[in-house]
Amino acid sequence: MASHTSAARARIVIIGCGFGGLEATKALRNADVEITVVDRQNHHLFQPLLYQVATAGLTAPAIAEPIRRIFRRQPNVTVLMAEVTGLDAQARTVQLGDGQTLVYDHLIVAAGATHSYFGHDDWxxxxxxxxxxxxxxxxxxxxxxxxxxxxxxxxxxxxxxxxxxxxxxxxxxxxxxxxxxxxxxxxxxxxxxxxxxxxxxxxxxxxxxxxxxxxxxxxxxxxxxxxxxxxxxxxxxxxxxxxxxxxxxxxxxxxxxxxxxxxxxxxxxxxxGVAASPLGKVVAAATGATLDRAGRVQVLPDLSLAGHPEISVVGDLAAAMSHVPGKDPAPVPGVSPGAKQMGRTAAANILRRMQGLAGLPFRYVNYGDLATIGRKAAVADVGVPLLGQLRFTGFPAWLFWLFIHVFFLIGFRNRLVVMIDWAWSYWTFERHARIVVKQDS
Amino acid sequence: MASHTSAARARIVIIGCGFGGLEATKALRNADVEITVVDRQNHHLFQPLLYQVATAGLTAPAIAEPIRRIFRRQPNVTVLMAEVTGLDAQARTVQLGDGQTLVYDHLIVAAGATHSYFGHDDWxxxxxxxxxxxxxxxxxxxxxxxxxxxxxxxxxxxxxxxxxxxxxxxxxxxxxxxxxxxxxxxxxxxxxxxxxxxxxxxxxxxxxxxxxxxxxxxxxxxxxxxxxxxxxxxxxxxxxxxxxxxxxxxxxxxxxxxxxxxxxxxxxxxxxGVAASPLGKVVAAATGATLDRAGRVQVLPDLSLAGHPEISVVGDLAAAMSHVPGKDPAPVPGVSPGAKQMGRTAAANILRRMQGLAGLPFRYVNYGDLATIGRKAAVADVGVPLLGQLRFTGFPAWLFWLFIHVFFLIGFRNRLVVMIDWAWSYWTFERHARIVVKQDS
Structure with missing residues (x-):
């Protein structure tokens, strides 16, 4: 390790720790690099279950995990809770809300999306x-x-x-x-x-x-x-x-x-309605990248920006295409598997570039569609190895939905608690998080 | 039931659903009365574990229960989430923040306490x-x-x-x-x-x-x-x-x-520092009751007010004495068992008065003192039937503390979740509720 001084290691900055940023950071766990993860929140949020917090079925900690806890055993990661206010693509620096500046060799922007009221912001x-x-x-x-x-x-x-x-x-x-x-x-x-x-x-x-x-x-x-x-x-x-x-x-x-x-x-x-994070405009202004109508940043097939191979955009902020050999490029849907897969590709392409190789094009693998409707009701359309495409509804789809969501939650404790909560409310119809706390104090 | 028209049943208003108000309401569960419970919050709070929410060990729903859920199977109770703004002891009405008025035949004021900064409110x-x-x-x-x-x-x-x-x-x-x-x-x-x-x-x-x-x-x-x-x-x-x-x-x-x-x-x-709820002043102004230095309302031995046997004050808002035959009256400490016992006495005295009997004096039973200091550390001083007064510290006191607090929590689910949380954090040192949410949105 003595031959790798701190200054010699590549500095990677990852903006946003949703599904895209999280997967990119994890994919770099064994790399000899210095990663800084910047997020406005102190937690990664499992958004597919957010509606259950809104409807008092789950508590926030069951679907949110402190970012620095996730990376406590990944020593090449420093986590900063901060707002990104600027990007200088020439100087290769990111400006933070507290006035500090982060220097990067590689940058992944994974700032996600927000609501769009189609011009009616007063709504x-x-x-x-x-x-x-x-x-x-x-x-x-x-x-x-x-x-x-x-x-x-x-x-x-x-x-x-x-x-x-x-x-x-x-x-x-x-x-x-x-x-x-x-x-x-x-x-x-x-x-x-x-x-x-x-x-x-x-x-x-x-x-x-x-x-x-x-x-x-x-x-x-x-x-x-x-x-x-x-x-x-x-x-x-x-x-x-x-x-x-x-x-x-x-x-x-x-x-x-x-x-x-x-x-x-x-x-x-x-x-x-969903619109890309306002950070898309900051990226476009700094790099000359173009935005699509939803404010997403147009990326090259390998998720990097034209003229800026050191900057990648992933997740809901990216207007990305999936490139399957022999097929026309197809847009990537705005779902969590898409963001996770983009994060892994962007990380892998950084490692390739550090070895002097070109980035590989992104290829989205669609595992299927799944939505729950309520107690014992759901729809599912999934590709299963050997069995092909399965389409099912009602109670079996609901059980499958439960299983998938518990499986992808982060942390054994969260899985346990969510399973207990769901079993409990299945039998009792209770929703235990019905506590209203004043917001103004 | 036909002989009991709505107007003929005694109307009981209970202000505040902390330990005192909760126990008073429960004690009236079989009475042929109309109870209205008024609280500013939608939940009863198990305050002895509140410090664990402040230190990210427990979530709010584990120690708070929606008040109307507690009384869903007690049909003589109506729960209103409202602020009490006034009392007219002559007209026997309570004014609510939304302009409505509640008429009572019996009133229990259990509005609790707040912090006192000893005159330094800017702190x-x-x-x-x-x-x-x-x-x-x-x-x-x-x-x-x-x-x-x-x-x-x-x-x-x-x-x-x-x-x-x-x-x-x-x-x-x-x-x-x-x-x-x-x-x-x-x-x-x-x-x-x-x-x-x-x-x-x-x-x-x-x-x-x-x-x-x-x-x-x-x-x-x-x-x-x-x-x-x-x-x-x-x-x-x-x-x-x-x-x-x-x-x-x-x-x-x-x-x-x-x-x-x-x-x-x-x-x-x-x-x-602790000071009685500002509602004490409202009660004093309406009834002529006197307040002690901490702002608590002076009550008669049976917890009612001089000249107003239909009004009782219990819990942290009451400057109450314990009356043990043959001993001098002694002040009641501001702990949850004191509030609970007062609530039960006030309810029992309402039932006695409805039968034309005088109220009985309040007698506080001290089951002991208990405090935890941290992981595996606590102090306990408890009276145990047959064994007498036991005083112990360290790990045994800590286990005893755990047992008592789980036992007194409301709801089987909360007990289960708190036990899992404690077992989990005992082995892992984790505190899972470390999620910071912005307050201003």
């Missing part, structure tokens, strides 16, 4: 999205407080006031929207039974609004149809081809085939 | 106390962020800056202060090992400041001595007879026997 205050733990707490508080307010209503309050408090709207019927709507119905129909004296929680309404012609629009048609049937069976009102034209503190306005409709609702969740 | 911003989950989150964030900032310090920052970030001060060596200080040392010495690259967490300092001559000042002298030895053995710097004269954002100023000393510290926790 954000009334219809929170679901990307961070903060978002999940906001939604949980909104939902639980609406029930509290319904119980506190004066006896002479107009019935429409109570109806609005007991109405929830989820906008966007992708996997997150489907999961949120299914769980919200379960809470009203089962979890809260017997807890209120002045109304029946089971009379609560949950609407799932989708502008497109079907739920789970990126899934095969048969799974979309099954998901819609399962949602309606448990009590979700599914509205397809319905465009949201206005959102305010009291509810939303819909355009359904030219008909305008007003729906008053205390709880509105935005699961419709 | 609150720099030295949070520990009464609510919000408080616990503030302390947890302060402690974890200090370590993050120490890792982010520029290489040329003065060494005193890092030292201050790695210094924690706990003011007040009652049970909460002792538990906080012991756990903070454990985090530095064990939990964070290997997670930082630029300093050694085990070099962190934890000071426990006490104005009086010993720790656990209300406990027998031998237990105080043992607690001090155990604290020092695990690395806490105990300062007795030290008076805090100033607190600001950078640290504290101490007066130790006339010597002034400055201690810069990023984390300062206030565990020194």
């Amino acid at each position: 954000a205050a009334h219809a929170p999205g679901l990307k961070t733990l903060e978002d999940a707490y906001v939604i949980r508080r909104q939902m639980l407080m609406a029930y509290e307010e319904a119980e506190s209503l004066r006896a002479d309050a107009p019935v429409t006031e109570r109806d609005a408090l007991l109405t929830s709207v989820v906008i966007g019927a992708g996997p997150t929207g489907v999961e949120m709507a299914g769980t919200m119905v379960e809470i009203a129909r089962h979890t809260l039974t017997g807890e209120f004296r002045r109304f029946q929680p089971k009379n609560a309404r949950v609407l799932l609004i989708e502008g497109g012609p079907r739920v789970l629009g990126n899934y095969p048609q048969a799974l979309s149809d099954s998901a819609k049937r399962q949602l309606e069976k448990i009590g979700v009102e599914v509205r397809l081809g319905a465009r949201v034209t206005h959102i305010d503190a009291q509810g939303i306005t819909l355009d359904e085939g030219g008909q305008t409709q007003r729906i008053n609702a205390a709880t509105v969740v935005w699961a419709a | 609150a911003a720099h030295a949070p106390g520990l009464k609510t989950l919000e408080d616990a989150y503030v302390i947890r964030r302060q402690m974890l962020m200090a370590y993050e900032e120490a890792e982010s310090l520029r290489a040329d920052a003065p060494v005193t800056e890092r030292d201050a970030l790695l210094t924690s001060v706990v003011i007040g060596a009652g049970p909460t202060g002792v538990e906080m200080a012991g756990t903070m040392v454990e985090i530095a010495r064990h939990t964070l090992t290997g997670e930082f690259r630029r300093f050694q967490p085990k070099n962190a300092r934890v000071l426990l400041i006490e104005g009086g001559p010993r720790v656990l000042g209300n406990y027998p002298q031998a237990l105080s001595d043992s607690a001090k030895r155990q604290l020092e053995k695990i690395g806490v710097e105990v300062r007795l007879g030290a008076r805090v004269t100033h607190i600001d954002a950078q640290g504290i100023t101490l007066d130790e026997g006339g010597q002034t000393q400055r201690i810069n510290a990023a984390t300062v926790v206030w565990a020194a």
Whole structure:
């Protein structure tokens, strides 16, 4: 080791520790490099289960792990909790919010995505999205407080006031929207039974609004149809081809085939639009890279930037293509396996470049689609070695969903706790994380 | 049931659902009355374990239970999440923050206590106390962020800056202060090992400041001595007879026997002073009751107010005496068994009055004193039937402490989860709730 002085080792900076940044860092675990991981949060978040925090089924620590704990036994990693404010691609430095500068030889930008309200940023205050733990707490508080307010209503309050408090709207019927709507119905129909004296929680309404012609629009048609049937069976009102034209503190306005409709609702969740992190603009300005309409950075086949082989962009921030020999390049979907695979490719390409080799093109392997709808209901479309493509729905798909999500959680303890929580709530219908804490203190 | 119309049943309002209000409500479970429980929070909090949330060992839902869930199977209870803003003892009404009014035939005020900074309210911003989950989150964030900032310090920052970030001060060596200080040392010495690259967490300092001559000042002298030895053995710097004269954002100023000393510290926790809820003043103004120096309401032997037998005050808000036949009345200590016993007595006396009987005087049964100091360390002084008074320390006291706290937690699930968490952290030294979430969103 004496021959490797600190200055001689390649300095790698990784911005963001979601699925892409995490996998890239792990893939470099045996490399003789100095890695600095920078994230605004102190934790890596298992986003596929975030809706369960928003709906009081899981606590935050069950799906979030301190980043520095993950890398405690990877000595080539230093973790900094900081905001990235600038990039100088010529000087090869990253500026942090506290005024410090990090010098890099290789940079991986994995800053992820945020919500997009399609130009209606004023909707954000009334219809929170679901990307961070903060978002999940906001939604949980909104939902639980609406029930509290319904119980506190004066006896002479107009019935429409109570109806609005007991109405929830989820906008966007992708996997997150489907999961949120299914769980919200379960809470009203089962979890809260017997807890209120002045109304029946089971009379609560949950609407799932989708502008497109079907739920789970990126899934095969048969799974979309099954998901819609399962949602309606448990009590979700599914509205397809319905465009949201206005959102305010009291509810939303819909355009359904030219008909305008007003729906008053205390709880509105935005699961419709995603935009790349604003860091994409910083990268574009510093490197001349171009952004696509969603603000994602256009990358070369090997995930690096034109003219800047030392900078890679991965995950939701990258407008990346999958390159399978003999096939046309295909866009990579914005799901966690895509981000993880990109992170590993970017790390491998850094190691190749350190050996003087060119980067290899990224190839996305699609293991399938999976979404849960509620208790004992889900849809799955997965490729299984030897068996080929399997498509299944209902209870078997739900069990498969449980297994996959527990398997990919980080940490044995989290897996154990989540399994106990799920077994518990399966038998009791309880959702134990129903604690509202004031935000302003 | 037809003979009992709604109007004929006695209306009982219970303000606050801590230990006193909770026990009073439960004690009325079979009474033909209409109970309304009013609390500002949606949850009952198991305060004896709150320091474990502040130190990232437990999640909030493990020690907090939604109040309406507790009473879901007690149909004579309606739960309202609301703030009490006024009391009209003549009209027998309670005013709520939303403008509504509750009419009562019997009222139990169990609004508890808050921190007291002995006239230095400006200290609150720099030295949070520990009464609510919000408080616990503030302390947890302060402690974890200090370590993050120490890792982010520029290489040329003065060494005193890092030292201050790695210094924690706990003011007040009652049970909460002792538990906080012991756990903070454990985090530095064990939990964070290997997670930082630029300093050694085990070099962190934890000071426990006490104005009086010993720790656990209300406990027998031998237990105080043992607690001090155990604290020092695990690395806490105990300062007795030290008076805090100033607190600001950078640290504290101490007066130790006339010597002034400055201690810069990023984390300062206030565990020194307790004052009754401001609702005490409302009660006094409405009923003519007198308050003691700590703001507690003076009650009659049966916990009701002079001239107002229909109003009882219990728990930390009551300046109550214990009445044992043949002995002088003795003050009731501000511990959870005291509040629970008062709640049961107040409820029983309401039932007696409904039968035309006089209330019985309150009698406090002291089951003993118990405090934990850290891993495998505690002190206990308990009365055991047949065996008499037992006093023990160290590992046996620690096991006893674990058993008692799991036993008194509400809900089987919480007991199970807390036992798993404790077993897990016993073997791994991990503290799993180390997730910092921004407060301002």
